[in-house]
Amino acid sequence: MQGATLSGGRGRPSPMRFIVLALIGIAVLTIGILAWFFFGRGSSECSSDYCETSLATIEIPADFEQHSKLFERNPNADPVPDGFDLEVAIPLEVPTTDDRGLSIYGYSTESQIWEPIASIVLNETGELATGRFADPPEYLAVFRRLNEGRQVVAYLNRNDTLHPTAALLATVVHTFDFTPAPDGSLEGQPSPRPATTAVHYPVISASSEIDGSVPNVDNILSTGADRTNHVRQILQRVAAHRLAGIDIAYLDLRADHRTSFTLLISELAEGLHAQGKTLTLTLPAPLKGIDRIDEGAYDWAALGQSADLIKVAPIRDQSTYRLHLPEILEHITAVVDPAKVILTITPYASEKSADGVRSLTLTEAMTVASKLAIRSENMEVGGDIQVVAVNIDRDEGLSGLRWQPETATVAFTYKLNGGRTVWIENMFSAGFKLEFVSVYGLGGLAVEDSSANVFLGNIWTAVEPFVASGQAVLLQPDQDQLLPRWEVTAGNLVGGERGLVTWQTPLEAGSYTVTLTLSDGVERFESRIVLFLESLEDEPVEETP
Incomplete structure (x- = not known):
């Protein structure tokens, strides 16, 4: 074998059989190493399970440091028996005794991402990295992940239950517990600690969506005395509730409060850090102007000196998201x-x-x-009735449900008060947003609503794969997945892919249900309309004179 050695050995057969298989495994391992040294390097034709390759089309992620050559699964290799692992010993290009962040990664051409498949054990000289796995990937290599310390921040509304995956992955949980009062004190009580190993920093929030909260902050920032009083009130509550830290999310502030807000955060950070506490901030993203970036009320450079973490609040307008976010x-x-x-x-659509x-x-x-409607006046048996999904009817000049490459979301436009566009957030759009975390080497990601609410996009x-591998999964749904699907309890359906279907009604009167199924590429949703068909009335018979 060229570049790796293999052996088997997982499963629990009888004790005697286990011993025999273990001895065979050791023998295969020894022979494999010898074959690599004596045959693999000197032969241009590889007969091993994995063979060295130099495939240039596979991109190595920026967050990884490559420590071995790239190996490709031999298409003629025998499959791994059920209940057994494949063991590989991969030569490192530069010997090392530091195994921190080192793992064997596998690459799938379908998902186009590298995923960790095995932890490694270094030999005494640090020249070989050995690992075991059950499902051989198409390609493998040894990488050192350079940014394992990324944060996963979960925001949670009071009394909500944390999403099960969030409970496993989150490093920080923010519960929306407090708002600033007019006198500078805090209204609210801290939530019970969520069921997770993550640290818990409650949020003090103010925004235009919380009645009276922004005017209260305006008052607090109006004088130095009010500012200092507010800091003192926060420090007292943090100490009284034995909190590990606090998050300040004062959004929608006026630009003329820039200096005062900076001084508030500086004073608060000094007080919290003196107690060994953490200060994090949630700030609105700066705005992209014609010739500059407008920070408004938020001095990012100064605030970055004071805060331990700064979260960029969600940007709702997807029409400019991918255009403006890089700058x-x-x-x-x-x-x-x-x-x-x-x-x-x-997880919210916009x-x-x-x-x-x-x-x-x-x-x-x-x-x-x-949303469904009927475009036929006669509801009779033996006729044609048009049923339309009025907000995705492409015959009316609407877009229909489609993947928008320019926004990297599933979207649709519809007519209401001048026209509206809806952008849907799901696993596809999230992957393309997470790519920015890697590209710009950010400290991590946050999820706006990390509850187990089944009505949100998951x-x-x-x-999950981004946290595991450090790489965003950049996939998009097939357009066929986004097409409307129609069903009816009786009769025939004609057309429908453009949002309008013709129902050729049966000859029997009664109630019938037309069902539309739509998907965002992940979840399926049904909309039903019940129609009652009337019998054709007997034609009047003319009397002959």
């Missing part, structure tokens, strides 16, 4: 240590209209997309 992140990471910067992704952008659950968005299926 925004370049600006932020130029003035703040990238390891402190956390990009927040959201709807843009002339009135602005609002958030929708996945279920709400798909309910809009699957973006954790994108977060």
Whole structure:
């Protein structure tokens, strides 16, 4: 074998058989190593399970340091028997005794990502990395992951239950517990610690969506005395509740509060750090102007000096997300240590209209997309009735449900008060957003709502492999998955893929159900309409004179 050695040995047969197989495994391992040294290097034709390759089309992630050559699975290799592992011993290009972050990674051409498949054991000289796995990947190599310390921040509304995957992956949990009062004190009580090993930092939040909270912050920032009083109130509550830290999420502040807010955070950070506590911030993303990045009320450079972490709040408008975010992140990471910067992704869909952008659950968005109506006056047997999904009817000039490459989301447009666009967040869109975390070397990711709410898009299926491998899964749904599917309890259906279907009704009167099934590429949603067919009335008979 060229570049690796193999052996078997998992499963629990009888004790005697286990011993025999173990001896065979040792023999195979020894022979494999000898074959590599004496035959693999000198032969141009590889007959081993894995063979050295130089396939240039496979990109090595920026977050990884390659420590071995790339090996490809021999298509003629025997399959691994059920209950057994394949053991590989991979030569390292530079010997090392430091195994921190070293693993064997496998690459799948289907998912186009590298995934950890085995931990490694170094030999005494640090020249070979040995690992075992049951499912041989197409390609493998030894990598050292350079950024294993990435944060996974989970936001959680009070009294909500943490998503099971969030409970496993989160390093920080923020519960929305406090708001600033007019006198500078805090309203609210800390939530019980969520069932997770993550640290718990409650949030003090103010925004235009929380009645009266922004004016309260305006008052707090109006004088130095009010500012200092607010800091003292926070420190007292942190100490009284024995909190490990706190998050400040004061959004929608006026630009003229920039200096005062910076001083508030500096004073609060000094007090918290003196107690061994942590201060994190949630800030709105700067705005991309014509010729500059506008930070508004938030001095990122100064705030980055004070805070331990800064989370970039979700950007709702997807029409400019991928256009503006690169410049925004370049600006932020130029003035703040990238390891402190956390990009927040959201499970909420966004709807843009002339009135602005609002958030929708996945279920709400798909309910809009699957709204049904009838475009026929006669509801009689033996005729044709048109049933239409009014908000995705492409014959009316609408987009239908489709993948938007420019926004990397599943989206649709519909007519209501001047027209609206809905962008859906799911595992596909989340993967393309997580790519920014890797590209800009950020300190991690945050999820806006990490609850187990089944009506939200499940973006954790994108977060989980990203946390495991450090790479975003960049996939998109097939357009066929996004097409409407129609069913009816009787009769025939004609057309339907463009959003309008013709129902050729049966000859028997009664109630019938037409069902539309729509998918965002992940989940399926049904919308039903019940129609009652009337019998044809007997034609009147003319009397002959």
